[in-house]
Amino acid sequence: MxxxxxxxxxxxxxxxxxxxxxxxxxxxxxxxxxxxxxxxxxxxxxxxxxxxxxEELFKEVLRVGKKADWLDPTVTSVELPAYLASLSTEEDDADRRQHAEGLLIMLRSASSPKAAEIIREALRESVLEPIARLLPGKDPEIRSSLALSVFFGTTVLRTIMAVGPLSGCDTNAMRRSMQRLLDAALTEDTGA
Amino acid sequence: MxxxxxxxxxxxxxxxxxxxxxxxxxxxxxxxxxxxxxxxxxxxxxxxxxxxxxEELFKEVLRVGKKADWLDPTVTSVELPAYLASLSTEEDDADRRQHAEGLLIMLRSASSPKAAEIIREALRESVLEPIARLLPGKDPEIRSSLALSVFFGTTVLRTIMAVGPLSGCDTNAMRRSMQRLLDAALTEDTGA
DNA sequence: AGCTCATGTCAACGGCCGTAGACATATCAT
DNA sequence: ATGATATGTCTACGGCCGTTGACATGAGCT
Structure with a gap:
């Protein structure tokens, strides 16, 4: 047939x-x-x-990226910054691409009232908590949020606002910068 | 009368x-x-x-925040991270508030096609370039963009997405985290 | 007082949107 | 082949939007 x-x-x-x-x-x-x-x-x-x-279609779209779970449990905390840094630059790995795409979708619609709550939920349940679970030390929730904020901040400028210095930046230099930022984000707060 | x-x-x-x-x-x-x-x-x-x-109304709205120029020329590069970090937390200083508000407005409408170009221009001319001009060392444009991305990233999570860990965070802890991130953003890339 | 012009109001247009219900058509079982 | 049902189409509704031009009304001048 x-x-x-x-x-x-x-x-x-x-x-x-x-x-x-x-x-x-x-x-x-x-x-x-x-x-x-x-x-x-x-x-x-x-x-x-x-x-x-x-709204339900949008929910379903966000569910797509969820199938590939965030971070293989074998990934230790020392590799985590490198993994997150690679999200912005790596194009080949399918899982990474899907994760990065999911985050970009959330970021793009972040200030849409109808989408806001859907995004908040998806972010918490399928990104922030999984990452926080992998972090040793104090305040894992805060530090995973900070790490995510590094991704969001650079992505806003690079991809959404298409601001020159970051969009046209050398890939290796970009990865090094991301790594530095993520290290700072994941560092425990000594209170000093 | x-x-x-x-x-x-x-x-x-x-x-x-x-x-x-x-x-x-x-x-x-x-x-x-x-x-x-x-x-x-x-x-x-x-x-x-x-x-x-x-669109012209929006342009004018962004012009409002421009009146208080970014960063007193006397501000040296060492105070810059502290100043930027205070943008998110300081509520009293009028100029800082206006700067932070302007940035939030740009961030909120970043993914609106009609507003995108207006924002790009305002960001470049009245934020990125003034900051870059104050930075000594290599790649001031890239580093000022990275610094701004720290502000944008944390603001997206804290204010727009209202994600718990960062919105409910202690002010002093928040300032310390911001400072750490901004130091990392403004650090020169050694290429290593 | 009366004239005039700046200032503000009203009504309506065309366009796009998400949604719903009636309708058409292809596919499959009998 | 014929009927039943899953699949897809068509039409249209109500609502909000930015924008426009005609109209009303207030203030200030002589």
Whole structure:
């Protein structure tokens, strides 16, 4: 038989992929359901049928990146800064790419009221807590938040604002800077 | 004479102030001109008359924070990290507050297509370049960008995403962390 | 007082959005 | 082949948006 023209599971998956690409490039409000539907070559109304609402579609998009769990448990705390630093620069590793993409999506839509709570939850449950669990020493939650803030800060300038000095920066230099920042972020506070 | 009920300059100023407050709390797209007008007790159409368009109003809002120039020229590079660190925590100093507010406005609307270019320009001309000019050593543009990324990163988590560990953090601890991060950001890259 | 012009209001336009329900069509079981 | 059902389309609604031009009203001058 010739390949099915009508296949619910396949179109759902295609819409999810298209949505992910869109949310990767624009914020929650600026992504139109009609854009996503057009990408797949399908009618808008299908979004409603398969995902219920735009918010639920967005939730599902964030769930995609969750499948590859954050950080192999074998990763020790000393490798952690290097891993996080590689998130911005490494392009090949599939898991890393997915993690970095997920974070970028959250960052892009961070100031969209409708998306805010969804993002907060996803961030906590599938990023901050897993990282904090790997950190020895005091205040793991604060330090994992600081580490994440390094990623977000550099990404805002490099990718979202497209500010020259960081976007055009040499990859190795960038990785060294990230590593320095992440070391500082993960350092325990001596209170001095 | 009793204070003028109709005063163009005053209402313009009031609308500018109201707009600034709104853009401080929500992103470019999520701030409606009708909201601003309602805050002032005035009709929407006045926005068009006084500012031309929403984009120009936004431009003007960013110009407000520019009046207090960034960093007294007497500030040496050693005090710079402390100054930047105080941006997030200090509430009293008027200039600092205005600088921090300006940055928050830019951050909030960073992923709004209509606002993006305006922000890029304002950031470069009135933040990145002034700071870079104060930095001795190599790659001042890169290092000033990294310093700014520290502010943006922590602000995203603390203020925009309202993520627990950083929003509820002790002020002194926060300042120490910021200082550590900023030192790392401003350190020259030895290439090692 | 009356004239004039700056100042502010009103109504409406066209456009895009997310959502919903009625409708069409392809696929599969019988 | 025929009916049943999953799959996808079409149309349209109500709502908010930024912007515009015609209109009202206040203030200040003579």
């Amino acid at each position: 010739p390949p099915r023209v009508k296949n619910a599971a396949a179109t759902r998956e295609a819409m999810l992929a298209a949505a992910r690409q869109r949310f990767l490039q624009e914020s929650y409000e600026n992504v139109g359901l009609r854009d996503i539907a057009r990408d797949v070559g399908v009618d808008v109304a299908l979004v409603g049928r398969y995902f219920g609402s735009k | 009793p204070p003028r009920v109709k005063n163009a300059a005053a209402t313009r100023e009031a609308m500018l102030a109201a707009a600034r407050q709104r853009f401080l709390q929500e992103s470019y797209e999520n701030v409606g001109l009708r909201d601003i007008a309602r805050d002032v007790g005035v009709d929407v159409a006045l926005v068009g008359r006084y500012f031309g368009s929403k």
